[in-house]
Amino acid sequence: MAVTHIAGAGLAGLACAVTLAKAGRAAVLYESAAHAGGRCRSYFDAQLQRQIDNGNHLLLSGNKATMSYLDDIGARGTLTGPETAGFSFLDLRTGERWTLRPNRGVVPWWILSPKRRVPGTRPRDYLSGLKLARARPGATVHAVVGANGDLYERFWKPLAVAALNIAPEEGSARLLWSVLWRTFGRGAAGCRPLVARDGLSPSLIDPALDLLADHQVPVRFNSGLKGIELGEGGACALEFAQGRIELGAGDHLVLAVPPANARELVPELTVPEGSRTIVNAHVTLPAPASLPDGGTFLGLIGGTAEWLFLRGDMASLTISGADALAERPSGEIAKLVWADTARALGLEANEQPPIRIIKERRATFAQTPEQAARRPGTRTGWRNLFLAGDWTDTGLPATIEGAVQSGRAAARAVLAG
Ligand SMILES: Cc1cc2nc3c(=O)[nH]c(=O)nc-3n(C[C@H](O)[C@H](O)[C@H](O)COP(=O)(O)OP(=O)(O)OC[C@H]3O[C@@H](n4cnc5c(N)ncnc54)[C@H](O)[C@@H]3O)c2cc1C
Structure with missing residues (x-):
């Protein structure tokens, strides 16, 4: 049976693999890291001694591709949010x-x-x-x-x-x-704003891995794609540290890796250049807190942080477009963010609790008009090589919705032959 090889187990690669698996097609997913999820995942933090997300992610009920992906993996019920938009x-x-x-x-x-x-x-x-x-x-x-x-x-x-x-x-x-x-x-x-109730991986990543396991789609971690042999109008072999894989006549390759990695593998590609940072702060509060409206998140104006998300005794704050801020030491950022947190939640500002600062320097590509014009489509000049990722030309900003939409589009292109 023809096989689709997918490089990158972020949301784009996972959405592609899930769509193919549900269509009964053979696929293999390769991921350079030891875990799936890429820029959208949860992990255990030794400093805070708990599972945290790499950053707050907000979804909206109008994110149709994501809702459909969550239905595919049986996880729509893991999102939570207010009954009405607010x-x-x-x-x-x-x-x-x-x-x-x-x-x-x-x-x-x-x-x-x-x-x-x-x-x-x-x-x-x-x-x-x-x-x-x-x-x-x-x-x-x-x-x-x-x-x-x-x-x-x-x-x-x-x-x-x-x-x-x-x-x-x-x-x-x-x-x-x-x-x-x-x-x-x-x-x-x-x-209607929605967040992952128990964290990003339990909602968006782990159920997809379970579905792939059920459909016998292998996910190979620590398996970065190192090279692609291109010839005769298509990709004919893949190079990994572990060895070489020859592609058969009906096989496909979907590159669902970030733009710089895609260009390294295929220098002929035009991709957006440059990236922007998101800084996240995870603050362990002395006790569970609540917001005046009983909600789980709050927009902040006029401080350092822009959004505050609450989950029990954890407040997580986001600062986007944060390249300049990320140059400052984490201790300094923690102080600034704590001042905002204390103010927003009415807490004693002098008692700063443990705070984990995460600087995601390549959170998204630089979404300027110039770089947006460099986004490539799903299809490439090679008949069996397709692209996916939030940076491809989805018509949307680099978001979960864009990543999922791109992965599903790549799967549809494979299914179309
Ligand atoms: C802090 C933060 C906050 C965000 N907030 C929001 C939000 O509120 N709402 C929203 O919708 N979006 C948000 N986003 C954006 C969202 O996370 C991304 O758009 C989405 O996760 C991108 O998925 P992707 O699959 O396109 O790319 P990635 O997640 O980058 O996946 C690419 C994968 O490819 C792997 N890889 C790289 N090279 C190779 C190789 N050679 N071989 C094999 N694998 C390789 C990488 O390890 C990675 O796992 C946020 C992002 C960050 C970082």
């Missing part, structure tokens, strides 16, 4: 709190209600968002929406930084629109 914020400078509440249906009347929109903004301020729909490919978010006072500071900036992991002055307007359209554009039904 995003609570705290301005750390003024103490002001508000909740953004998109309404049901596609007509966004929530912007007409002062109780549902950002305080200090007027309905007509939001019309600047419509300009994103018509943004030129080279336009940045900032150039399109403009720095229009409170709406910029309290809506566009946090939204752009969270969705694109880059400052709005640099981030692609078109990519931001693609998220808005598929989530806020569908009303409350598309933008």
